[in-house]
Amino acid sequence: MPAWQRLRRGRLALRRCSLAACLLLCACWAAGGAFVLAFLARGGLFSGRCTDAQSQRILARLCLDYRKGALTGDLCEDLCVAQKLIYTRCLYYERGKKVIQANWRGRPVILKSKNEIFSSYHHLGFLEELESQGVPEAELLLMVALEIKNVLGLDLPNNTMGPLWTKRKGPHWKAQLASMWSLLQQEEYIYFSVLQDFSKHVLRVIGSCGHFYAVEYLTAGHAWHKTLFSVEDALGASFSGIGNSAKAITEIAISFLDMVKHFDNDFSHRLHLCDIKPENFAIRNDLTVVAIDVDMAFFEPKMRDILEQNCTGDQDCNFFDCFSKCDLRSRKCGAERANNNLQVSGRGIISLLLSACLSFKILIIAQMRINGCVTVIKGFFTSSCTSLDVAAFLYE
Template identity: 55%
Template sequence: MWGPGWRAPGLARRGCVLRWLGLKVCRRSTLLFALLWFGCWLVLNGMVFVHRSIFSDFCTDDKSKRILQRVCEEYQEGVLTGDLCEDLCIRGEVEYKRCLYYENGKKVMAADWRGVPVVLKSKLENFSSYEALALLEYQDTAGGPGLDEELSPLDVVFYATLEIKNSLGLETGTNITLPRLWGQRLREKERTYSRAELASLWALLQQEEYTFLRVLQDLTHHVAKVLGSCGHFYAVEYLAAGHAWDQNIFSLEELSVNPSPRAWGGNGRTWEERDMVPRVALSFLEMVGHFEHDFSHHLHLCDIKPENFAIRNDFTVVAIDVDMAFFEPKMQEILEQNCTTDSDCNFFDCVSKCDLKRKKCGSKRKNSNLQVICEKIFRPWFSPTLLGAKAGLPLQVELQRAVQECIETEGGEDVEHGRAVRQRLLGLLKQLIEEESRKQQKSAPQETQHVHTALNF
């Protein structure tokens, strides 16, 4: 007989199996939970890392306003100054509009200064992030003049000359002056400069783009104009920049608001798009001529793309992003590096050849500004696809051939041939403008002219 505590052997074994399975399932659940927890921890930490490394530099209006507010606080404390500060911090004549972009610490914002659109820029967010002027630090440690004591600019001129030489690779000569490197407010002062003025100027000189634009704006109209500064922030003219994300290179809507006499035809007539394109192309060629022949050294553009250029109301092409522009001495220093193939000698749009015996890149650039402009801008601009029915016209065909010859000519090595190609392009574009102007004059009574909103690639 079976007692009350008796169990069949099969049931006992089944119970053991169930307990074993339950324990195994429990362990597996625990392992899965641990893996899930670890995965969530990794994801959360990854999100924190991404936030700190990327989104902390995300362009926002609130952060931009806080940055400008901090600039004004330091201005009122006498730490920094500039010809823009009074309007920005006291009179309220600088109206913040929007944040344009943050990139690798660089802050760029749009604003109106006394009703004129400007762009505010600084390479670094905080004034204290810039290297202090050694002359001022020496006076502090040596027990020199106090904070309110005015300092002689003679030593600063020497310091500024060295800074320009180091950042641009450009000899400044003996005609450099502090007023030329700063704004109108200093031009009107014939005296020594205060500590805040010298510290602010030194912060500006540490920004290659500011130095580049300030030095060149009196020599060529093909760079953006610096209008003023406050501490480490400087204001440049706001221009209609090019676009890389569609076929429109330059928007003309802003130009039609206050057209200049050069940009628009007389008697209320406006230029057709077909006339605008060669006029802007002519300005590109003029800019190339300026950059190659009108300075003490050849100026190389190593990042040629539509968004790095803009146009004024008279269709003048302007270089607005010059972070990748270098004078010849600096260019040679950049190009001369170790290599095993020619591809190792490519520095964005500036390339040289690899000397396989020395395993060293050549210090001379192989291509040219004009060659890259022909390849990246003129070729798609004058392509048969976009010209449509006009592509077969004799003048257009000759222009396409000239552009192709320009692309194939290594102007950096064959300077004379490069000049000949440029002269050919100039002649063809002028002929094209004259031809289109004659057609417009003949068709004016029958056709209604209209403004096109964009120049198309």
């Protein structure tokens, strides 16, 4: 057989082999995909233990601790006795953090806890040694203030700690203090409780039972949703169809910008958002944007502590959506954040929102207006305008 025929036959065999391998690979991919989908549908890998059975066991243990007198709270009676706070479904479980949807007196709410078990929180050791209310209230208030400073990096005046401070009442004061202490070890609870009286852009805390606290249920964003937020779900019957969609989405974008301005300017220190993605925000039925996950939110003093780390290059100074610049002489990251909330949200969430409702020509102008707020200097972004400038354009 001539050499060229042998070469051709070899190539054909290789092609047939490659085709067979490709078909086998496709079959394996399809089977694997079906398995993964089935696994996820049954509450598999990515859902952790986010199952009805596991969630109900956690709440049953919470109620057992309540009946033993280990913990208390203004929602314990409704959850454990009156059955007016009823489990609906598990929404999230990761590294112990539990997020559960429930129905409270006909109203949907969210139950949250950083850890699933009450005993996993640090307890006030001296409570076991006390038989009477022998600890001075001023001393306990100081302990609360120190815990808040440790979490927020801020010194708060006593008159702002009202939502966090549990005054000792009646025979169950030990359980009250133990429950309060478990809540104070949860950063999100402190943020929501402290800020809810000063901001419409954070979740409202409804009540608590032990280490679980309840917040309002809102329509959260999703990256896969074409408009990021489901306007229909938020507005319900008041949504009158596609004619209102563009106006509603524009209102959401403006509210997002208002939230950015509010977090930048209206507190004693700037509040930095280091994980800006649709899933961490929600909308109320008046289209107000609300931060619902603030695990990666930090006031200026704590933000500076986080950023000021050792480094060998700028890549070592990135902390999710927040970053600074590496000083190669001192090998330290700068304490001052090099980007800001507007730049991250403007180029991400705001742009995606506008792309769903603006014409192509207007969208290009909007993108140019947003990008005009950002100048690149030595590889880092600096802002040359404010959220009000972008909001003013949206109102035009």
